[in-house]
Amino acid sequence: MSIILLSKGLVSRIAAGEVVERPAAVVKELLENSLDAGAHEVSVSIEGSGSTLIRVSDNGTGIPFEELALAVESHATSKLKEEADLFRIATLGFRGEALPSIGSVSRMEITSRTKGVETGGRLVVHGGKRGDPLRVGCPVGTTVEVRDLFMDVPARRKFLKSPATELSHISDVINRMALAHPEVHFRLDHGGKNLCDYVVTQRFQDRLGQVLGPDVARGMTSFSWKQGKVAASGFLSATPSSFPNSRYLMTFVNRRFVRDRVLTHAVLEGYETLLMKGRYPAVALFLEVPYGEVDVNVHPAKIEVRFRRQGEIHDAVVEAVRGGLRVEAKDPGAHARRSDVAAFEGVREGPRPYAPAFTTDTLALFRADALESRILPGAARRGFFSSLDVLGQALGCYIVCQSNEGMALIDQHAAHERVAFEKMRHQMEQGRVEHQDLLIPQMIELPVAEALLLEQWADAMDGLGFTVEAFGQNTFAIRSVPALFPAGDWRGVLGRMVAELAEIGKSAQISHELEERLMTIACHNVIRANRKLTLDEIHALLGELDGIDFATQCPHGRPVFVEFSQADLEKLFKRS
Numbered sequence: 001m002s003i004i005l006l007s008k009g010l011v012s013r014i015a016a017g018e019v020v021e022r023p024a025a026v027v028k029e030l031l032e033n034s035l036d037a038g039a040h041e042v043s044v045s046i047e048g049s050g051s052t053l054i055r056v057s058d059n060g061t062g063i064p065f066e067e068l069a070l071a072v073e074s075h076a077t078s079k080l081k082e083e084a085d086l087f088r089i090a091t092l093g094f095r096g097e098a099l100p101s102i103g104s105v106s107r108m109e110i111t112s113r114t115k116g117v118e119t120g121g122r123l124v125v126h127g128g129k130r131g132d133p134l135r136v137g138c139p140v141g142t143t144v145e146v147r148d149l150f151m152d153v154p155a156r157r158k159f160l161k162s163p164a165t166e167l168s169h170i171s172d173v174i175n176r177m178a179l180a181h182p183e184v185h186f187r188l189d190h191g192g193k194n195l196c197d198y199v200v201t202q203r204f205q206d207r208l209g210q211v212l213g214p215d216v217a218r219g220m221t222s223f224s225w226k227q228g229k230v231a232a233s234g235f236l237s238a239t240p241s242s243f244p245n246s247r248y249l250m251t252f253v254n255r256r257f258v259r260d261r262v263l264t265h266a267v268l269e270g271y272e273t274l275l276m277k278g279r280y281p282a283v284a285l286f287l288e289v290p291y292g293e294v295d296v297n298v299h300p301a302k303i304e305v306r307f308r309r310q311g312e313i314h315d316a317v318v319e320a321v322r323g324g325l326r327v328e329a330k331d332p333g334a335h336a337r338r339s340d341v342a343a344f345e346g347v348r349e350g351p352r353p354y355a356p357a358f359t360t361d362t363l364a365l366f367r368a369d370a371l372e373s374r375i376l377p378g379a380a381r382r383g384f385f386s387s388l389d390v391l392g393q394a395l396g397c398y399i400v401c402q403s404n405e406g407m408a409l410i411d412q413h414a415a416h417e418r419v420a421f422e423k424m425r426h427q428m429e430q431g432r433v434e435h436q437d438l439l440i441p442q443m444i445e446l447p448v449a450e451a452l453l454l455e456q457w458a459d460a461m462d463g464l465g466f467t468v469e470a471f472g473q474n475t476f477a478i479r480s481v482p483a484l485f486p487a488g489d490w491r492g493v494l495g496r497m498v499a500e501l502a503e504i505g506k507s508a509q510i511s512h513e514l515e516e517r518l519m520t521i522a523c524h525n526v527i528r529a530n531r532k533l534t535l536d537e538i539h540a541l542l543g544e545l546d547g548i549d550f551a552t553q554c555p556h557g558r559p560v561f562v563e564f565s566q567a568d569l570e571k572l573f574k575r576s
């Protein structure tokens with residue numbers, strides 16, 4: 001084997017592989033350039049899966065004729081002037097890699113004109129070979145046509161999926177950009193057919209409706225949070241709307257769509273116990289941080305970022321999301337009343353590329369949501385649960401009540417779980433979880449690694465009400481447990497908590513993860529279903545539900561109660 005220097009062409013193709021892995025990546029880079037150029041109208045046309053043709057036209061500043069050739073050179077950019085700029089990037093692009101990369105794996109034609117000049121220019125780059133710029137007549141702005149993508153890169157071509165799949169990635173890209181740039185009109189055409197036409201709207205919620213569809217958008221409520229130079233705001237789905245995947249969970253940093261573990265984790269932590277396992281919320285989170293606080297130069301496609309103060313950002317997002325949810329929980333459906341959703345109808349929408357995702361399955365989900373979202377009727381909500389007229393208990397686990405609207409069913413197990421959980425959380429926030437000493441300490445033996453962890457986290461455990469003492473090798477005595485919980489065998493619970501600790505291992509997120517565990521504990525150790533309650537116990541439980549936040553969901557995200565309106569009942573009995 002001998003070492004050789006790779007040819008320039010090969011080097012650029014290797015680099016291209018990182019930037020343009022599929023047609024959607026080309027669309028993303030071209031759109032970023034259009035937005036960086038201040039465009040207000042951007043139009044994307046696709047043929048086939050995008051490998052036949054991708055055309056992006058914008059009405060931005062355009063590229064001066066003299067700079068056309070330079071624009072397609074590697075590492076040529078107008079966006080960084082000096083090295084320090086790299087650490088305060090305000091534009092979407094900065095690497096100067098997109099155009100040369102795309103040009104090295106396709107036949108690319110750039111046509112552009114700047115304001116104030118008569119004629120524009122056109123430049124063709126074919127498989128990395130650049131032609132000479134020609135003078136042509138064209139409107140102000142830039143059009144980039146990319147044909148035969150990956151024609152000389154069979155390896156990459158092979159990985160292209162069906163046109164439908166590639167198109168869905170492309171529309172994802174456009175949708176994210178459209179959310180981050182509501183001031184821009186985006187259009188997508190495929191094979192001559194218009195797939196979306198996101199005209200500029202007055203209110204952000206209308207853009208949300210264009211992109212996610214009015215049904216999802218309607219279920220979302222705004223939130224905002226700001227402290228110092230960090231702001232987190234956006235829209236989130238009020239429970240109980242939830243989705244089987246994280247498709248609608250989108251995070252943006254300084255208007256750049258990013259996939260970020262910390263942000264996603266923080267959003268989900270904000271929802272924490274309000275979602276069932278495996279369910280995801282719809283969230284558009286816009287985080288604004290000083291440019292110097294975030295490094296966007298950690299991923300070739302700029303889709304990941306690194307925060308200087310990761311922990312603070314995480315906590316800020318949790319706060320923001322929780323704040324939004326808390327407002328919503330106190331007054332469910334209020335956001336729908338606040339925002340006149342009717343305005344959606346005024347917006348011309350093409351068929352949404354997201355629409356195919358709405359199978360009948362999803363529709364059923366919306367109906368369930370519609371039912372559940374009436375759980376707290378619009379009128380006076382103070383003491384809602386106490387105001388119910390208790391009729392009895394069914395199957396040993398459902399409390400049957402008459403409400404103002406009709407009939408309400410309460411899952412008593414879920415209700416108990418939620419009450420216990422919220423009390424526990426409250427005690428934790430006050431920094432004093434009440435302990436209850438066990439008459440006879442319970443002994444637990446753990447594997448070495450977990451024993452070490454438990455030792456390390458003994459203080460934190462104590463803060464949660466669990467006092468454990470080392471008792472010989474790898475054995476611990478549980479001396480006290482949270483007073484909120486009834487007597488029981490705590491060894492399994494503690495074992496599970498420690499196993500969880502082993503998985504987290506990150507101090508920043510520990511309190512939440514422990515809380516998550518608590519949720520499980522609460523669920524497993526409070527009153528079990530199928531126990532007959534006395535009327536007094538029922539009233540006490542209803543009173544407690546009124547006293548807590550998030551009374552409508554158990555800590556596992558299951559609903560605590562559902563309500564059937566008179567109309568629902570009449571429909572069931574075919575009286576209407």
Ligand code: ADP
Pocket residue numbers: 029033034037058060061062063071072076077078079092093094095096097098099100141142
């Ligand atoms: P980068 O965006 O990282 O600077 P690119 O290779 O994407 O690198 O683009 C190179 C340069 O070409 C940009 O810096 C910009 O000056 C110019 N350019 C590219 N696309 C456009 C466009 N649509 N409108 C105006 N200028 C553009």
Ligand code: MG
Pocket residue numbers: 029032033092093094096097098099
């Ligand atoms: Mg660019």
